[in-house]
Amino acid sequence: MASFTLHGIAVSQGIAIGRAHLLAAAALDVKHYLIADDQVEAEIARLKSAIKSVHQELQTIRNELPKDAPPELGAFIDVHSLILSDPMLSEVPLNIIRHRYYNAEWALVTQIDELSAQFDEIEDPYLRERKADIQQVGDRVLKILTGTAVNLPEVGDSGATANIIVVAHDISPADMLQFRDGAFGGFVTDLGGPNSHTAIVARSLDIPAAVGMHNASEMVKQDDLLIIDGDAGVVIVDPSPLVLAQYRARQDRLLRERKKLSRLKKTPAITQDGGYIALLANIELPGDAPAALDAGAVGIGLFRSEFMFMGRAGHLERFPSEDEQFESYKKTLVAMKGRPVTIRTLDVGADKPLDEDEQTALNPALGLRAIRYCLSEPQMFLTQLRAILRASAYGPIKLLVPMLAHAFEIDQTLSMIEQAKQQLRERKQKFDEEIPVGAMIEIPAAALALPMFIKRLDFLSIGTNDLIQYTLAIDRVDHEVAHLYDPLHPAVLFLLSSVIGQGRKAGIPVSVCGEMAGDTKWTRLLLGMGLQEFSMHPAQLLSVKYEILNSDLRLLEPQVKKVLRATEPAAVTAGMAQLQALVSEPEVREVKVASARKR
Template identity: 85%
Template sequence: MASFTLHGIPVSKGIAIGRAHLLAPAALDVKHYLIPDDQVEAEVLRLKNAIATVHQELQTIRSELPKEAPPELGAFIDVHALILSDPMLAEVPLNIIRHRYYNAEWALVTQIDGLSAQFDEIEDPYLRERKADIQQVGDRVLKVLTGSAINLPPAEGGDGATASIIVVAHDISPADMLQFRDGAFGGFVTDLGGQNSHTAIVARSLDIPAAVGMNNASALVKQDDVLIIDGDAGVTIVNPSPLVLAQYRARQERMLRDRKKLGRLKKTPAITQDGTEITLLANIELPTDSAPALEAGANGVGLFRSEFLFMGRAGHLEKFPTEDEQFDSYCQTVVSMKGRPVTIRTLDVGADKPLDEDEQTALNPALGLRAIRYCLSEPQMFLTQLRAILRASAFGPIKLLIPMMAHAFEVDQTLALIEQAKEQLRQRKQKFDEDIEVGAMIEIPAAALALPIFIKRLDFLSIGTNDLIQYTLAIDRVDHEVAHLYDPLHPAVLFLLSSVIAMGRKAGIPVAVCGEMAGDVKWTRLLLGMGLLEFSMHPSQLLSVKQEILNSDLTLLEPQVKKVLKATEPSVIEAAMAQLRTLNAEPEIKATAARRR
């Protein structure tokens, strides 16, 4: 069997070795035919029964979750149950059967395709990938309609190298992953997906090696092929040679040993070799993410993406959660963090569909009405969220983070609305933190270049490196045709990052980084050398970053980072970065730092 390599998007670190098990999407088996008039209601009933069966399946999976299961899993099952109950899936396909006479499978696929097209127009990558949840729920119903099984076979393989099963699929849902947990499920490879998909989030939570976004892996890989998933690189090796297999087995064993060592750092303070204390925070999407954040030793939450509360509501963002619903979620989060600060980012989505559906000109939602611009255009919705966050601040330390700031008047209008929300709560005699801190996401180059506007008005800053890089280089990093241009080491990006950190420190205003750079150990020393003292990342990345911090000495890093920042040629920057990664503190410095601690 010929060996070949597939390249995708890394979403969960680790190495998995096993045999391929292909899961075909149910939509591929859908037949299209018209129903006779006298059988329409029977076809409607068939779809209703399939939906009811999936509801029961999800309830069973939810009830059988083990106590030690990450809290995200239950929440994602709940989201799928909500989507399944939504009229956009529970009722519209029934009307398609009644009015167009489509068979049940065809009607369901038609509606899913229509909803998917709407999500493709959303700019925010986290929300855009929610399309996958709708498709996964639809695929589950289709499997019931077509009688397709989704259970894994028992793992086999006498050579000792294939003890695990590697699922290869067009896409895979968190619910499917839970059903596989009792088998020898070693990892998964999918054609679809990205960093922010629910499947990716669950994979990281469960430490399941995975590679997604491989386009045509499910077509190229054959049943029972031997696979190696290199989760760190997002690479899958199909039918590796004995030498490559042996090399990866050795790497796998070494990684398992290293993970055990990392676990010992949970209670160790993040202090550099020269005695500088670094704050490590967690990025979370759900209130129940607090548990893994605490387990990883996070000093608090640096980014709570509140968009999750607005998802899966009648298929549209127009139906907003109530103030009490939001308050309950924010309060649950802040209480569970046991006194550690929680930074809540206000709604970061946008009105990114054309006003006229027949309009042929494609709008650019990245530059349109989104994030704080959208919130200021919907003041009642924004006030509802602000009141909910303020009310939760009575139960623990909360910081308000405003996304996509660029203008002074946006800051002023936001602060005025926060004051209005406070006054409304005073009139209700509801408690809140009168001195709640308010900060801005620095993710637009204009904001980074006009930083005094924000330093003068706000309490803290948080750099969103994902968007800052994207806007600085004018590329969409999820567009495969230009994704290779996404470069954190571009001189313009380095200049903006370093200047924001330096100006913030000079003004005495805290600066954090909450984008992907914060959780990638490749950039830890670079950010430390720029003067960054607060990192916010996914909980699963925290211990690796902490280890890098413990092995770093700012007195050595800072001069080398200056060389990186002065360089403009890519080759010179890479050479300076390579030297930065090899810097080690002298033994006597380590001893001095140890005595300080």
């Protein structure tokens, strides 16, 4: 068979080489037929039984989750259980059977398609990709109804399955438990994006993966030899002997470099000229904290609190209670063993509806979201503030507020924090009276009016994803304009350097917690701008640390100034190339590691 290449989205780095094992989606071959009136109750009972079986199946998987399993797996299985309990999935298909006389499979697929269409309208990329969870839950129910099941090869004692690459239309976090312990080399899916659960779990398991391949499950045949280039998001089917040899050599080199990188976990991130850089982690759940510590993070630079507020359709209360939130924040602090934790207040709104029946704004990205939403729900906001403040009695917390743009928003937020403090004083509950309060700088107006932020707040955190998106008026997940999303646009570089420079001049800490912080392409650029705090996914931390250990600020700063002065794309690109060339990229040098430890 002739070799060919498939292109998708790179979500988990590395090289995987192995034989394809195809997983068929149950929804792809569902029978559609109408039932008689006297068959309705039997069909309803069949669907209810299938849903109950999946509930039990998920609970069993959750209970038997190994202690060393990535925390994301347990959290995602919980999300799937909540989705299964939602009336939109557990009740509406039953009504479709009653009123339209569809068979159980057809009724379920009809409702899944309807919910998927609703999620397609959501602007936020993370939430839009949550439709995959609904489809995965539905697929599990369909497999019970149709008598099919996930059929993965047995993992033998010899570890022979390590060269198997799973190819599927999509795969659920629960099924991904079978990827543990290096049993499988990697996986390829038709669906998914950089924020899909598939991608997140792939990174946490450190398995090479490529998603968003569209029709890979149709084009790849069982036992085809595959190469996954996780860095490029490319899958090579039936490679030539020469290409295979090149990738095997590259795979061996990456494994050697990764082993050497792991030696840097306890090494301080110090540049060659003695500058200390703080490397922190972005997390979404308390269970993520151990992975941050294991990667060598000196703290949490971004705790995305909104994940506690989502998927609550089966709960009596619309929002999590104060005690529920407090326990979550406290658990994170305890897990971080005295290291600082930056908690971002609720970042949802028009593009991240908490309820299915909420109306989507005409332009969600510019609508009632983040702090605007919180200020419109004062009791909910006060509840979260009290929970965060109470947790501050158990360790160092920094309170981060997203999407601030106006002085009155800052003042109103600070007033509500003071109100929450007073409520706790009246209850005689302990908290950190001097808890630092900071702002996400993600709107160009905030970056351009920074003095009013510096005057009122204790620290700043740049959200590069939204800052770039708003500066360039580009939705980077819209394939029609995604090519225009450019971190090196002169306007973006100006805003970044301006915020970092003004913060340093005023003596106020500035961090970057967007994707630029974890991408080694931008490490030297940000260092040369004067950035001293980077916050990223734990899996990215060691690679960034390596860049820092091999950087000299005395060389970087003059070259970055040249890049910032450039106004033409070609000049910016040439300046970046010279910046990268200032420091070679050999293997990790033990001499540098040793000298960094001495410092």
